[in-house]
Amino acid sequence: MKTRRIFLQKASLSAMALTVPTLTPFSTMANSISDFTREEKTLRVAIMGLGSYGTRVAEAIQSCKRVKLVGVISGTPSKVVKWREKYGIPEKNCYNYENFDAIKDNPDIDAVYVITPNALHKDEVIRVAKAGKHAICEKPMAVNAADGQEMVDACKAAGVHLLIGYRMHFEPNTLEVIRMRKAGELGEIRFFQGLAGFTIGDPTQWRLDPALSGGGAMMDIGIYSTNGARYMVGEEPIWVTAQEVKTNPEKFKEGIDETITFQLGFPSGVIASCLSTYNMNNLDRFYLNGSKGWVEMQPSTGYGPIKGMTHKGPLNEPIVTHQTVQMDEMAAIIFDGKRPEVPVNGEEGVKDMKIIDAIFQAVKTGGKVSLNLA
Amino acid sequence: MKTRRIFLQKASLSAMALTVPTLTPFSTMANSISDFTREEKTLRVAIMGLGSYGTRVAEAIQSCKRVKLVGVISGTPSKVVKWREKYGIPEKNCYNYENFDAIKDNPDIDAVYVITPNALHKDEVIRVAKAGKHAICEKPMAVNAADGQEMVDACKAAGVHLLIGYRMHFEPNTLEVIRMRKAGELGEIRFFQGLAGFTIGDPTQWRLDPALSGGGAMMDIGIYSTNGARYMVGEEPIWVTAQEVKTNPEKFKEGIDETITFQLGFPSGVIASCLSTYNMNNLDRFYLNGSKGWVEMQPSTGYGPIKGMTHKGPLNEPIVTHQTVQMDEMAAIIFDGKRPEVPVNGEEGVKDMKIIDAIFQAVKTGGKVSLNLA
Numbered sequence: 001m002k003t004r005r006i007f008l009q010k011a012s013l014s015a016m017a018l019t020v021p022t023l024t025p026f027s028t029m030a031n032s033i034s035d036f037t038r039e040e041k042t043l044r045v046a047i048m049g050l051g052s053y054g055t056r057v058a059e060a061i062q063s064c065k066r067v068k069l070v071g072v073i074s075g076t077p078s079k080v081v082k083w084r085e086k087y088g089i090p091e092k093n094c095y096n097y098e099n100f101d102a103i104k105d106n107p108d109i110d111a112v113y114v115i116t117p118n119a120l121h122k123d124e125v126i127r128v129a130k131a132g133k134h135a136i137c138e139k140p141m142a143v144n145a146a147d148g149q150e151m152v153d154a155c156k157a158a159g160v161h162l163l164i165g166y167r168m169h170f171e172p173n174t175l176e177v178i179r180m181r182k183a184g185e186l187g188e189i190r191f192f193q194g195l196a197g198f199t200i201g202d203p204t205q206w207r208l209d210p211a212l213s214g215g216g217a218m219m220d221i222g223i224y225s226t227n228g229a230r231y232m233v234g235e236e237p238i239w240v241t242a243q244e245v246k247t248n249p250e251k252f253k254e255g256i257d258e259t260i261t262f263q264l265g266f267p268s269g270v271i272a273s274c275l276s277t278y279n280m281n282n283l284d285r286f287y288l289n290g291s292k293g294w295v296e297m298q299p300s301t302g303y304g305p306i307k308g309m310t311h312k313g314p315l316n317e318p319i320v321t322h323q324t325v326q327m328d329e330m331a332a333i334i335f336d337g338k339r340p341e342v343p344v345n346g347e348e349g350v351k352d353m354k355i356i357d358a359i360f361q362a363v364k365t366g367g368k369v370s371l372n373l374a
Numbered sequence: 375m376k377t378r379r380i381f382l383q384k385a386s387l388s389a390m391a392l393t394v395p396t397l398t399p400f401s402t403m404a405n406s407i408s409d410f411t412r413e414e415k416t417l418r419v420a421i422m423g424l425g426s427y428g429t430r431v432a433e434a435i436q437s438c439k440r441v442k443l444v445g446v447i448s449g450t451p452s453k454v455v456k457w458r459e460k461y462g463i464p465e466k467n468c469y470n471y472e473n474f475d476a477i478k479d480n481p482d483i484d485a486v487y488v489i490t491p492n493a494l495h496k497d498e499v500i501r502v503a504k505a506g507k508h509a510i511c512e513k514p515m516a517v518n519a520a521d522g523q524e525m526v527d528a529c530k531a532a533g534v535h536l537l538i539g540y541r542m543h544f545e546p547n548t549l550e551v552i553r554m555r556k557a558g559e560l561g562e563i564r565f566f567q568g569l570a571g572f573t574i575g576d577p578t579q580w581r582l583d584p585a586l587s588g589g590g591a592m593m594d595i596g597i598y599s600t601n602g603a604r605y606m607v608g609e610e611p612i613w614v615t616a617q618e619v620k621t622n623p624e625k626f627k628e629g630i631d632e633t634i635t636f637q638l639g640f641p642s643g644v645i646a647s648c649l650s651t652y653n654m655n656n657l658d659r660f661y662l663n664g665s666k667g668w669v670e671m672q673p674s675t676g677y678g679p680i681k682g683m684t685h686k687g688p689l690n691e692p693i694v695t696h697q698t699v700q701m702d703e704m705a706a707i708i709f710d711g712k713r714p715e716v717p718v719n720g721e722e723g724v725k726d727m728k729i730i731d732a733i734f735q736a737v738k739t740g741g742k743v744s745l746n747l748a
Contacts, residue, residue: 190633190654195567199665243615243742247643259564261637261647269621273635273647280564280663282685289654291573311656366741368617 043331045136046071046093046109048100048124049116050079053138056303057113058087060323067327071109073100104131111136111161111334117212118219122147129158134334138165140223140356141349143214148353152346161334162346166227167326169342172317173306174231177288177295178341180310181234187292189270192233194225195285196301197259197277203251210255218257218356222276224301225286226355229264229272231342232288232295236373237264237272240355242362247279262359417705419510420445420467420483422474422498423490424453427512430677431487432461434697441701445483447474478505485510485535485708491586492593496521503532508708512539514597514730515723517588522727526720535708536720540601541700543716546691547680548605551662551669552715554684555608561666563644566607568599569659570675571633571651577625584629592631592730596650598675599660600729603638603646605716606662606669610747611638611646614729616736621653636733 045067047054061069071093074080080094095103103109111134114124122142128135135155141164142148155162168174180186197217206212207220230236242262252258258279264272277283286300286308293311300306303322308315332338342348351373358369419441421428435443445467448454454468469477477483485508488498496516502509509529515538516522529536542548554560571591580586581594604610616636626632632653638646651657660674660682667685674680677696682689706712716722725747732743 191569191649191651191657193567193569193649195565241615241617241740243637243639243645245639245643245645259643259645261645263617263635265617265619269619269633271617271619271633271635271649273649275565275567275645275647277565281665282663282668283565289656291655294656366615368740 041066041331041335043067043327043334044070044108044110045327046073046095046103046112046133048073048112048114048128050074050076050083051115054113054115057115057323057327058083060321061327062087063321063324064327064331066331071095071103071106071112073097073103073112101127101131103128103133110134111330113165114138115165117206117209118214119143119212122151125151125162126154129155129160129162132158132160134161134163136163136165136330137346137349139227139349140214140219140353141346142353143219145350145353145357148346148350152350155346162349163330163333163344164346164349165326166342166344166348167322168224168228168301169231169340169344170325170329171306171322172320173297173308173315175341176315176317177297177308177310178231178234180293180295180312181232181288181290185293185312186288186290186295189233189268189288189290191270191287191289192229192272193285193287194228194232194272194274194300195283196221196224197275197280197283199281200278208251208253208256210253213256215356215360216252216256216258217276217278218260218359221278222257222260222262222274222359223352223356225262225272225274225276226264226352226359228286228301229274230351232286233266233270233272235266235268235270236351237266237355237371239265240358240362240369240371241367242359244363252278257360257363260359260363262362264355415440415705415709417441417508417701417708418444418482418484419701420447420469420477420486422447422486422488422502424448424450424457425489428487428489431489431697431701432457434695435701436461437695437698438702438705440705445469445477445480445486447471447477447486475501475505477502477507484508485704487539488512489539491580491583492588493517493586496525499525499536500528503529503534503536506532506534508535508537510537510539510704511720511723513601513723514588514593514727515720516727517593519724519727519731522720522724526724529720536723537704537707537718538720538723539700540716540718540722541696542598542602542675543605543714543718544699544703545680545696546694547671547682547689549715550689550691551671551682551684552605552608554667554669554686555606555662555664559667559686560662560664560669563607563642563662563664565644565661565663566603566646567659567661568602568606568646568648568674569657570595570598571649571654571657573655574652582625582627582630584627587630589730589734590626590630590632591650591652592634592733595652596631596634596636596648596733597726597730599636599646599648599650600638600726600733602660602675603648604725606660607640607644607646609640609642609644610725611640611729611745613639614732614736614743614745615741616733618737626652631734631737634733634737636736638729 073095112128113136125135246258259277284299286297288295295310297308305319362369447469486502487510489512499509620632633651658673660671662669669684671682679693736743
């Protein structure tokens with residue numbers, strides 16, 4: 001049956017190529033292919049970096065319809081043993097950071113999900129691309145926009161997808177808010193507020209080492225507000241201002257931001273006012289104010305159920321495991337050319353990196369920094 | 375009985391003066407006097423400016439225990455007739471803007487509550503002071519800090535009180551939050567957020583005329599967040615940054631701010647992130663985040679019941695008419711030397727004006743403006 005469908009699909013493509021005289025964009029073709037293959041093609045993923053978030057993704061993949069965890073890349077052999085046992089991963093699909101370029105000769109792996117410290121993403125994603133595998137990269141995609149752009153270019157050159165782990169782009173309540181905004185139910189958007197932060201523990205972790213993290217709270221948690229401001233408002237910001245305070249310079253060393261407030265100005269006149277912090281509790285809140293209504297989400301980006309109120313009542317979309325939906329949708333993007341409501345490609349990642357670059361610059365200069373993300 | 379108490383009080387004062395060798399500060403003396411006279415002395419007030427807020431204050435005074443509305447100052451004779459009838463105000467206590475200096479010869483008026491457009495406050499308060507009457511002035515006290523300071527100086531020179539209409543300083547739920555913060559129930563304060571605004575109607579009103587208002591939303595409604603940030607955080611800010619957007623320059627002319635976001639930095643590292651706007655609905659929200667707890671108030675400064683949640687549960691202090699409590703407490707400040715939990719004197723008003731001056735400067739320069747309010 002599988003063979004027959006693939007045959008039909010190929011036949012239909014050949015027929016199209018013969019009979020349609022105008023150029024058919026690739027994405028359209030891909031969508032038509034998807035009608036045939038959506039249920040067929042499974043994305044076979046190796047996870048690079050077996051830390052706590054890697055573990056969460058691995059667990060979530062177990063519930064995926066079309067994603068399978070088939071490999072690992074890790075520098076810790078004891079972890080590899082555990083994962084092999086737990087997920088039935090064959091030894092030939094296990095790599096370390098020295099030898100993982102050999103993945104190019106492994107036909108059983110389609111994509112690598114890079115879940116390592118931020119500063120390592122660039123080289124790792126480029127190596128994945130050079131191995132001819134699709135790269136999924138946790139956010140922030142890099143430690144600055146220039147590195148992010150290099151990653152985009154490398155993946156393009158290699159003809160592989162680069163997708164960033166923006167799980168909120170597939171979260172049902174978030175998508176419902178975007179639908180409401182697009183349908184005009186909120187009227188003209190006027191204001192967005194994003195508060196994101198937590199009190200970070202262990203001072204020896206890589207998130208507090210600038211060489212590995214490329215920044216502090218802003219990179220790790222503030223990015224939810226840069227990204228959220230954009231998908232909630234539905235525009236790209238044109239300026240940034242930002243202010244930093246540091247109450248504990250021993251814990252939050254040079255290059256590690258503790259608390260930053262930042263503001264984004266949008267072409268329509270919307271302002272986003274955001275807070276990013278490693279020094280506060282209870283901060284996972286989005287607020288969107290429009291001329292006809294409002295939305296408040298809390299928690300707005302956490303792993304647990306996203307909860308929200310609007311002027312029309314509570315947000316009641318289905319509760320899902322974010323990473324499960326994300327991975328299934330990414331399979332559809334890679335194999336079917338599906339276009340998500342909000343992009344998760346490398347270009348989307350670069351936009352957030354440009355905003356974060358501008359935030360750091362605004363903190364330094366104390367002035368307003370212009371942005372051009374179009 | 376009254377006579378006897380006053381006699382005892384005088385006798386006790388004389389005895390103190392004779393037996394206590396050290397200087398007794400005036401405020402301490404005043405507090406000890408208050409124990410005898412609190413229920414006795416009624417503050418007899420004339421209201422200057424019979425607009426909608428003047429009307430609200432007049433109504434609230436009807437429920438006061440120790441404040442009586444006894445006079446009016448108005449430029450509209452028809453309003454004076456109505457008020458005279460409604461509140462039983464004798465003709466001899468009615469003035470207009472030309473002749474109200476003659477109030478100095480009226481022994482039946484103790485204080486004048488100035489409730490006129492912002493830009494008029496300075497001259498009016500100074501005239502009230504020169505007439506030897508206590509001045510209560512609606513906020514903002516003036517259109518800039520220099521004018522505010524002139525008012526403070528004039529009242530000091532005349533030996534009269536200058537009190538600013540900070541009604542929230544007497545609001546029970548607000549005071550409960552301040553109590554919680556002082557008692558350490560919130561831990562170290564880390565972040566304050568104040569969102570204040572509404573969609574302003576009639577474009578011909580004085581609030582949208584820079585010659586009368588001295589500014590737009592910031593003067594009118596943003597001041598709730600400058601003031602609220604200070605009493606919620608319990609510190610004085612040391613820097614200000616601010617950003618302005620204007621989507622409707624026809625309605626919001628030069629000198630009238632439509633929407634401003636501003637940030638205040640405090641010595642301990644607390645940041646306040648605030649929004650002031652004439653172009654949004656549903657904005658009357660305070661949020662205070664500490665290391666051990668949090669408080670959220672909505673509405674936070676409106677006339678209606680103030681509502682709030684904390685990490686310990688809802689704020690459930692008695693619901694009061696703000697202006698009734700404010701006026702009774704102001705009588706106690708004037709006659710008994712009572713010290714309110716949060717000051718409402720002219721110096722307090724000047725602090726907010728200094729912050730607003732700095733906000734306007736920060737908008738212009740785009741940079742961080744230092745503050746010294748100590």
